[in-house]
Amino acid sequence: MFADTYYLFAKYMRITWRMPMWTLFGLAQPLIWLIIFSDLFSGMAKLQGWPTTSYANFFLPGVMVMTVLFGSAWAGVSLLREINLGAIDKMMVTPIHRGAVLLSRVTHAAATVILQCLVLIGVAYVMGLDLNGSPLKIGAGLVAVWTLGIGFAALSNGIAIVIRREEPLVIVGNFMTLPLMFFSSAMMPVIYMPEWIQVLAVVNPINYAVEAARTMLVGSGDWVVFGKGFGIVLAFTIATFTWANMTFMKSRK
Amino acid sequence: MIRVEGLVKTYGASKKRSVDNLSFEVAGGEVFAFLGPNGAGKSTTAKVLTTLLAPSAGRVTVAGFDVVRQSRQVRECIGYVAQHTGIDHFMTGRENLMLIGHLYRLRGAHLERRVDEMLAYFGLTEVADQMCASYSGGMQRKLDIATALLHNPKVLFLDEPTLGLDAQSRIDLWNYVRRLNTDLGVTVFLTTHYLDEADKLAHRVGIIAGGVLQCVGTPGELKDMLKGDSIALTFEAGVAERARPLLRSAPFAKEVLDEEDGLRIYVDNGGETIAELISLLAGHGIKVKSVTLARPTLDDVFIKFTGKSMDKVEEKVKPWWAQWAGDNWEQVEAENSWSGNKWVNADGSAKDQQAFDAWTQAEGGGDAAWAGNEWVNADGTPKDAAAFKAWAEGEADKQSERVSGEAPAAPEASADSKEEAMSEAKQGGSAGQWGGGGGWQGNEWVNADGTPKDAEAMKKWLEESAAGKKAE
Known part of the structure; x- marks a missing residue:
């Protein structure tokens, strides 16, 4: 299974590598947000009880998670294209491990997002943000973001298989990403939220990914906080992938 | 190699049967074609x-293994x-x-060697390191087949392999399929809706329509079931009803089938019968619009089993909006579609028969305006029965000369050129119609009276065109 996933993953990465323009375009957006929002909301860091020294510092993990959401929520569109082109049939007729088809797709979708996140960290360093010095902790933060990316790409693939058309998939993607963003601590610490949003944030997997990434990248680097957040994100990702793969196999009966 | 017993495949909640109770076997080393119109269940079976x-x-085994377990x-x-x-x-x-290759678990030097072999076999070595987006349709199809052969499969499935290819690429691909079968001993299962493809490539053909297997046999066996040539006649509306009993009782007719705008008659010797047929109909005052003589094709076999020509059975494809209209899409479509013109309703029935008749009379005197064609007068009597018969027989003789003179592939080719000759005669006929009967001077090969202008030259031309076909 892992060999099959690796070869397909390598194929998708190679294709992405040949069209770096798209990855760069995808990168421009979070960079703009990071720069504009950091400046726009810079005054908020003066609020009582604000967890970090500057808003930019607080927002960095948030913008990474935003990149993940916007980047992987469309992963299903290319699955539909591959189904229509017959590329999926071509894989399924080989003795390939059945799970490798989706697994390679979602890990690839998340990996392109991680490339963008690496650039974000570089820019953050140049901007003079207060990053954690330990590469291990930065790496752990990225793993949490990557795992969330896999979960959302799987969700997008699963929905794509259920609705079978690109246009409604785009609508569902839009409908999903923005509210999930705002119902998390990506832009605003939980303590400043109205109560009903605080309740929603508790069941929002994105919130945990942001918390896990924040503590590792710009926070105290507390492994307990990270472990709790990452564990929940991992459970979410395993659940969405399992559902997507079951839907996929059922659609091929 | 392939064994299918009572295969049923239903789709969706409606349990519509896409394939119904299919049973057949394919032997090792065989090229087996599934022939049928779009939507007949060919691709479903292949899948x-x-x-x-x-x-x-049902139960399906391929190379001795069950496809499910x-x-x-x-x-x-x-x-x-x-x-x-x-x-x-x-x-x-x-x-x-x-x-x-990796997905087929081939690795390292062995895989690289297989890839090189496949690229060389399909003549793609030179373009091997170019992006596939720059490949032509034929090259893409060849590469596609190459990927399916990397692991030396026992059976190769080709689903509509030449769909959308130009004529040259098709013939090229056919040659590859033949070579794969003879050189490598690969069993080939292919689906197609091209009659000639099944005819030329397959050892055996299964004809499928509406998800049901109609018959299986070699192309020769299937055509022999029809015994002889077929003559397609078309008539003005309503005339076929009068002609049918007449032809059914005629001694030369083996079988008479209804077609959309006429009748199809199966006879032993089409060339000789055609004159007899025309004079019989003319004797009863029945006008014939057109006559086509053909050696049996797989389409005739298809017609025999389904009562319809293959291109008329194409299943209606659901429009893209059907998913929102649900099961009512046909009704929705009907409501939005053409509702008929001044004379005819959407279902083809006349709105007001009397008014329509009056209009046709006023426009051109109706049927009476037709002045007959080269062979037949407006009243249906032959213009010159003797000349026509002489020409048709001469034509048939020429064919038989060439058949005896040439190698096995000739009958097919000669049948084709015979058709061409007939259709040319037909063109002559229509020219006569428009030229007012006497005005037409004949064409390159035939005089206005139907005699060949230069029998030698015509024979030479026919042979050349037959040789050209053979060379293909």
Whole structure:
């Protein structure tokens, strides 16, 4: 299974590598947000009880998670294209491990997002943000973001298989990403939220990914906080992938 | 090699049967073609046989393995080329082959050697490192077949392999399929809706329509079931009803079938019968619009089993908005579609028969305006029965001369050129009609009275065109 996933993953990465323009375009957006929002909301860091020294510092993990959401929520569109082109049939007729088809797709979708996140960290360093010095902790933060990316790409693939058309998939993607963003601590610490949003944030997997990434990248680097957040994100990702793969196999009966 | 017993495949909640109670066998080393119109269940069958779809009922084994319980073993010994090429346009030909090779668990030097072999076999070595987006349709299809052969499969499935290819690429691909079968001993299962493809490639053909297998046999066996040539006649509306009993009782007619705008008659010797046929109908005052003589084709076999010509059975494809209209889409479409013109309703019935008749009379005197064609007067009597018969017989003699003079492939080719000759005669006929009967001077080969202008030259031309076909 892992060999099959690796070869397909390598194929998708190679294709992405040949069209770096798209990855760069995808990168421009979070960079703009990071720069504009950091400046726009810079005054908020003066609020009582604000967890970090500057808003930019607080927002960095948030913008990474935003990149993940916007980047992987469309992963299903290319699955539909591959189904229509017959590329999926071509894989399924080989003795390939059945799970490798989706697994390679979602890990690839998340990996392109991680490339963008690496650039974000570089820019953050140049901007003079207060990053954690330990590469291990930065790496752990990225793993949490990557795992969330896999979960959302799987969700997008699963929905794509259920609705079978690109246009409604785009609508569902839009409908999903923005509210999930705002119902998390990506832009605003939980303590400043109205109560009903605080309740929603508790069941929002994105919130945990942001918390896990924040503590590792710009926070105290507390492994307990990270472990709790990452564990929940991992459970979410395993659940969405399992559902997507079951839907996929059922659609091929 | 392939054994199918009572295969049923239903789709969706409606349990519509896409394939119904299919049973057949394909022997090792055989080229077997599934012939049928679009929507007949060909691709569904191919997908069940290649483990892409699970059968709803029945038992299917490929190379001795059950497609449901031993799907992995089946996949290891089959290659599948789908209707849409599944190769990736943003990778080179070599990369596509390497990827699929890896998925077939081929590794290292062995895989590289197989990839090189396949590229060389299909003449793609030179373009191996170019992006597939730059390949022509024929090249993409060849690469697609190459990917399906990397692991030396026992059975190769080709789903509409030449769909959308130009004539040259089709013939090129046919040659590859033949070579694969003879050189490598690969059993080939192909689906097609091209009659000539099934006829020329397959050892045996199964004709499928509406999800039901109509008959199986070699192309020769299937055509022999029809015994003889077929003559298609078309008439003005309503005339066929009068002609049918007449032809049914005629001694030369083996079988008379209804067609959309006329009748099809099966006879032993079409060339000789045609004159007899025309004079018989003329004797009863029946006008014939057109006559076509043909050696039996697989389409005739198809007509025999389904009562319709293959291109008329194409299943209605659901429009893209059907999913929102649900099961009512046909009704919705009917409501939005053409509602008829001044004379005819949408269902083809006349709105007001009397008014219509009055109009046709006023416009051109109706049927009476027709002045007959080269062979037949407006009243249906032959213009010169003797001349016509002489010409038709001379034509038939020429054919038989050439048949006896040439090698086995000739009958097919000569049948084709005979058709061409007939259609040319027909063109002459219509020219006569427009030229007012006497005005037409004949064409390159035939005088206005139907005698050949230069029998030698015509014979030479016919032979050349037959030789050209043979060379293909």
